[in-house]
Amino acid sequence: MHAWPASEVPALPGKGRDLRIHDTATGGRVTLAPGPVARIYVCGITPYDATHMGHAATYNAFDLVQRVWLDTKRQVLYVQNVTDVDDPLLERAIRDGIDWVGLAERETALFREDMTALRMLPPQHYIGAVEAIPGIVPLVEQLRDSGAAYELEGDIYFSVDADPHFGQVSNYSAELMRHLSAERGGDPERPGKKNPLDPMLWMAAREGEPSWDGASLGAGRPGWHIECVAIALDHLGMGFDVQGGGSDLIFPHHEMGASHAQSLTGEFPMAKAYVHAGMVALDGEKMSKSRGNLVFVSRLRRDGVDPAAIRLALLSHHYRADWEWTDQVLQDAVERLDRWRAAVSRPDGPSADALVEELREALSDDLDAPAALAAVDRWAELQTAEGGTDESAPGLVSRAVDALLGVAL
Template identity: 55%
Template sequence: MKTWPQTSIPELPGTGVPPRIFDTPSGTVRPVDAGPTATMYVCGVTPYDTTHLGHAATYVTFDILNRALRDAGHEVRYVQNVTDVDDPLLERATRDGVHWTDLARDQITLFHEDMTDLAVLPPEHYVGVVEAMQLVIDAVDALTAAGATYAVANDDTCHGPDLYLDLAKASTLGSVSQWSREDMLGVFGERGGDPGRPGKRDKLDPLLWRAQRDGEPSWEGGDLGPGRPGWHIECTAIALHFLGKSFDIQGGGADLVFPHHEMSSAQAECLGTHPFARRFVHQALLSYDGHKMSKSRGNLVRVSQLRAQGADSVAIRMALLRHHYRTEWEWVDADLTNAESALARWRQAVSVNTAPDAEALLVDLRAAIADDLDTPKALAAIDHWVDTCLTSGGHNPTAPGLVARMCDALLGLRL
C-alpha cells in the first residue's frame, strides 16, 4: 500500500544521543540498543473516524523516536500496518450505508493527509491486511503445523470452523503486559475478544481465522477454508515478514498492551520467536470531555476538523509535544491556543538577524529527547532561548537558522 510523501530532515552538526525509552514489560527506561539499522513496528489505524488526536499523539510520539534514532546515526526500518478489514470497519460501513472498501479508502487518504500535515515521517513499509492476506494465511498455517491451533465449530450459516490459538502453547503469556489473568479477563471482551465463545479451550484464546459468513468479505485460505483474519495475527505476520525475528521496537497506544501486543507476542512465540520485540513502547491515552478519546464513545477531536477551522498543523503538533507521551492528559481548547501563541514567538525569534548562541540549546534538546522522549523539557528549553532572544537579543547571525533546523529535525516543528 502506498504511504504518504517522504519528509526531508535538515542536517545538524554533530551526532545525537542514543535514545532511552520506557519498556512496558520491564517497567524501566532502557536504551533502545539498536544496531546500525533500528527496526520499529507501530500498529496502525482501523480506517474509520480517523485521525483523532489520540491517533495523532501516538504517531507523533513514534515520529520523535524515529527522528532521535536517525539523529543518533541509525538507519531506521519502520513498518506500520493498517487494519483495512475488521469487524468495527464493517459495522461502520453498514451503519453509514457505504461499501467497506470505500470507507477504508477514504479514511486512509484522510489519515495520509493528516500525517503529511503533522510532518510525521512515513514508514518504509505501510501494509494493509488485505494486501498481506497471504502472509497471514502462511502464519496461521505455520501455527497449525506447530500444533498451536484448534478449530471451533460453527453452525450451518458459516462456511467451516473458526480457528483459534491455543495459549497453552505460549509459555510467556503475560510477559508484555505483566497483567494477572484476572486483569486480562476484565478487559478482553471489551477489547475485541470473545471470552464467552462456546468450544474455546481457554477464554483468552485469540481468534486466528474467522470462517466465511454470508454477507461478509472473505478470502480463500487454502487448508483454512474461506474466511478472514482475526485481529492480532495480522501484526505478527507483517512484522515478522518485514522486520524479522526480535526486532527493536513494538509501538502503539496504551490500550494495545493487552490484548493486542500480548497476543501478537504469544503468536510469535508459537512461531519460534521470543521475544517478539526487544522493547514495547506505549503512548498514554488522551481524554476529551472527561473520558478517554475513543471511537466507540464518539468524543473525538479530529486533526482534519482542527485544520478545517484554520488551525496551524505545526501548532497542533506542538500542543501534543507539550505533554510527555507516558502521561495521560485531557485536551482543552487552550492547548491549541497556547501552542499558537508560542509558535508565533518562535517564528519571530528565528526571523531576527542575530540571536543568542544556540549550540548549548542543541545539546539540551538532544539530551531531553534521548531521555525517554522528554519533549516538554525540550520545548521548555526552546521557550527559554526564544525569551532571551526577544528580550535581550544576541550577536550570532547563524543561531536563528540553527534553531529553526533543530526544531524541524528533532521535533518535526517547521518554523
C-alpha cells in the first residue's frame, strides 16, 4: 500500500532541541534522544469514514513529533497501518450495501488526499492489515506454541497473564480495563476465556465474512492488536522511540499490543514512550463514527476552507487536551492565517532569529503548539505595528512556520 506525497521541509539555521514528551506509561515527561534515525509507529485509520477532525488532530500531533526530530538533523522512520479489515468496516459495508474492499479503498484514498492537503509528512511504510497477514500468522503460531495463547472454539486468544508487564502502559484498574474492553471491541463476557481481558489474536472464519489461510491456525482473520505488532516489529523492531495514537487507544489497543510484542520477544518495553492525543468533541460529545457527529476535512476543503487554516485550528489546542470543534475555532484560525500571511508578505521586518528559537523551545516542550502560535503572533503584531529592517526576516518566518508547524504561508 502506498502513502501520500511528502511536502518539502525547509532547512533552518542552527539545530533543534531534543523532544521532551509526556509518556502515558510513566505518567511523566521523558526526554527522547534517538540515534541518527528516530523510530515512530502511529496507529492508522479503519477506513470506513475518513478523515474527521479527531483523526486530523491525532496525525497533526505526530507530524509535529517528526518535524521536531527533523530539525535536530535526524532521519525519521515512520510506520503507520491501515486496518482495512475489521468488524466496523464490514458492518458499514453491509449497512450501505457496498463491497467492503471498495469501501476501504475509497476511504483510504480520501484519507491520503486529506493528509496531502494538510501537509502531513507521510510514513515510509504504510501497511494494510490484509497485506500484513502473511507476517501475522507465524506470530500467532509462536504465541500459541509458547503457551502465551490458547484456542477457544477455533479462535485463538492471547493470555494477558503471559506478560508480567501487562497493565504498565495504561496503569488502569482491572475494573476499568474490563469496561473499556467491552466498549472497544473486546468480548470480556465470552465463556471459556482464561481471563475476561484476553484479546483475540485470530478469529476463525465466519460464514459470509472474509477469511485467509492461517496455516496451522486454520482459515480466519487477525485480531486488531496483533496487526500493529506484526507491522511494527517488522519495520521498527523492539524499543522504538514513540508509539502514538489517540487517547482512546491506550486501552485496550496499546496495552495489548505491548504485551503481544513483549511476549513474542522477551524484551521490554515495546516503545520508549507511549504518546496519546486528546479527543475532539462536537456539540459537547466526542466525535465518533458511532455517534455520527463528525466534521470532515474533505467537506471543509470542498467548502473552500484553506487547509492551512484547518491545520492552524488544530495547532491552537495542545495535542493532549480534549477540546471542542466550533465555527469560532475555525474562524479564529482563518483570521490568524490572514495576519501571518500579511506580515510575511512585506519586504523586510523585525529580526526573526529569536522567533525560531522560541518555536523550537515550545515544540520541544511536549509539543506546545499553542505557545508556538503565540510566538508567531507576537512577531506578526510587531511587524504590523513597527516593521523592521531585516530583509531576511519574512522569509525566515515563512520557512520556520512551514518546517516546524507544517503551515505554508
